[in-house]
Amino acid sequence: MRFLEALSLLMVGMASPALLVLDDAHWLDRASAEFVAYLVRRLDTLPLTVVVTLRPEDASADDPLVAAIDRRAGRGGLTRLDLDRLDVDQVAELVEAAGRDRREAGELHRRSEGVPLFLVAYLTADDEDPTDLGQLLAARRTGLTELARQLLTAASAIGRSFEFEVLREVSARTEDEMVIGLEELVGRGLLRELPDGTGLDFTHERLREATYQSATWVRRRLLHRRIAEALVARSPARAPDPATVAAVAHHYRLAGLASEAAESFTEAGHLARRLHAPQAAAEHYRAALALGHPDRAMLHLWMGELLTLAGEYGPALAELEAAAALLEGGALGGAEQRIGDVYRRLGNWELADRHLKAAEQLVEAVADRAGVLADRAVVAARRLDEDRSGRLAAEALELAGQSGDPSALAHVHNTLGLLDDAPDRSRYHLAESLAFAERAGDVTRQVAALNNLAQMERREGNLDRATELTRRALALVAQMGDRHREAALHNNLADLLHTSGLPHEAMDHLKRAVALFAEVGTEPGTLEPEVWKLVEW
Structure with missing residues (x-):
């Protein structure tokens, strides 16, 4: 203690007051x-100001200066700034100060997550994966107990965030080991x-x-299997969470369990589809295919159905x-x-009729046959063959009635409502649909009937x-994710609003229609006039 006192007096004596x-x-x-802790404890009696920067998380648990x-903070006389x-x-300011393009700020902020130390490593590195940053990260893990190191490794396999019980x-x-670690x-x-x-x-x-x-390949696979099993055990069987099922599939895949992963990805696809998330569902199905799921056809x-809804024809x-x-x-x-149906959407009536005719010869259920005939009736009308269109529609109605299937009846009545020139009969069929x-x-x-009504x-x-019905249809089609028909409904609503004297709202819907129409077709960015002509279906 006398040595520390003598040293402090010597330092202050060199310059008083001292910094x-x-x-x-x-x-x-x-x-x-x-020594610095000794100075901090005696600041009241020394002509001295101490400025310290430190990261408490990098200090040892019994660091005397931190203590x-x-x-001192509890007694006053100390200003603490937590950055x-x-x-x-x-x-962006630091990026510019380093002589870099300010437009890089967004990406650098994402990668560094706003940590100054990491940002500097990125700014001074010659490539996108700074060696200095890797060394800094390794240094952060040095000195951990074996328990803490094992927990950290297990957590890293779960993901960025994780639950205590998992x-x-x-x-x-x-539990006691978990708390300590x-x-x-x-x-x-x-x-x-x-x-939260x-x-x-x-x-x-x-x-x-x-x-x-830093973990071995063998340990990573073991951890991913355990994670998948833990998530399955915690997931309710009756109402599984789509995100959890997708996570299970992800971990099974990383565990090298292809069959289990494929089944889980398929289940995740079904769940995403029920929630009207077609893009997520398609990604899950694609992953299941890549993993060798046996039901490749389905x-x-x-x-194909999901990509049709997305307008990627x-x-x-x-x-x-x-x-x-x-x-x-x-x-x-x-x-x-x-x-x-895809060729119908593209306005290629010849190919649409060819495939629908093949479908008519193959489908077995009465309700399915009624739906195919209804589609063929619409195609025949578009090809200006009114006699054949009428015969097909009449046969479709008879079959739909035999089946008693409400979806088939809705389909056929909608078709008859489209094709019938008599307003009263057309309204009746659309209302029935x-x-x-x-x-x-x-x-x-429902969307088709509402739009046609x-x-x-x-x-x-x-x-x-008309505006009320179109808004109802638009609300429903947005849930389905059918981008082509959503575009058509925005366009129809824009026309109605413009005619009603609401030009600003009409323009908003027209812009959305144009943006959606531009994304629909066989090739991105290709202008396909028939796609833009959709009004009724």
Whole structure:
């Protein structure tokens, strides 16, 4: 103690008052830390100001300087500044100061997550993966106990965020061990508790990545299998969460369990589809195919249906044709009908009729046959063959009545409403279509009937009623994810609003229609006039 007192008096005697600045004080050796702690405790009696910068998470648990600062903070006479991470604007200032293009700020902020130390590493690196950053991340993990290191590795396999119980099951540790290890990791600034109290996450994604990569391939596969099994055990069988099922599939795949992963990806696709998330569903089905799922035909068919809704007609046809090559009988007829529907959407009536005729010969269920005949009736009308169109529609109605299937009846009545020139009969059929579609819970048929009823009201001058029906159809089609028909409905609504004297709202819907129409077709960016002509269906 006398030595520290003599040393402090010597330092103050050299310049009084004195200023002592210490940067990165967490790297001080023990003796130096004890000396600065001694100064902090005696600031009231010394003509001295001390400025210290440190990262508490990088200091040892019994660091004397950190302890002295904490005690001093309780007595006053100390100003403590806890620095937040940099925001995008602050990153942009540093990017410019480093002589770099300000437009890089967004990407650099994303990669560094606003941590100044990591940002500097990126700014001074010659490539996108700074060696210095890797060394910094490795240094953050040095000195961990074996328990903390094992927990951190297990957590890195789960993901950026994780629940306490999932980590406990994966790590096979007791609750007491979990508390001890996690408190160490939080104290070192490697993990942090989520604000809502649901779990923890890594303080930086690169830290998680570096920890994960430090584990052996064998250990990673073991961890991913345990994670998948833990998630399955925690997922309710009756109402599985789509995100959890997709996570299970992801972990099974990384565990090298292809069959289990393929089944889980297929289930995730079904769940995403029910939630009207076609793009996510298609990604899951595609992953199941890549993993060798045995039901390749149906996966191709489902992907074709989803791509049709997305308006990606070229890829949709490729998937549907791949399904048709693997199917036979009634299932093949269903694929042919879907191919015909894509060609209908593209306005290629000849190819649409060819595939629908093939479907008619193959489908087995009476309700399915009624739907195919209804589609053929519409195509015949577009090809100006009114006699054949009428015969096909009449036969479709008879079959739909025999089946008693409300979706088939909705489909056929909608077709008759489109084709009948007599307003009263047309209105009757469209009203019947809507009623049957609502009874069946068939959103596709509800949208068609609502839109076609709206067009009838518009022709009769009932603009308010037409607008109301179109808005209802638009709300439903947005849930379905059918981009082509959503574009058509925005366009129809724009026309109605413009005619009603609401030009600004009309322009908003017209812009949305144009943006959607531009994304629909066989090739991105290709102008296909028939696609833009869709008004009724």
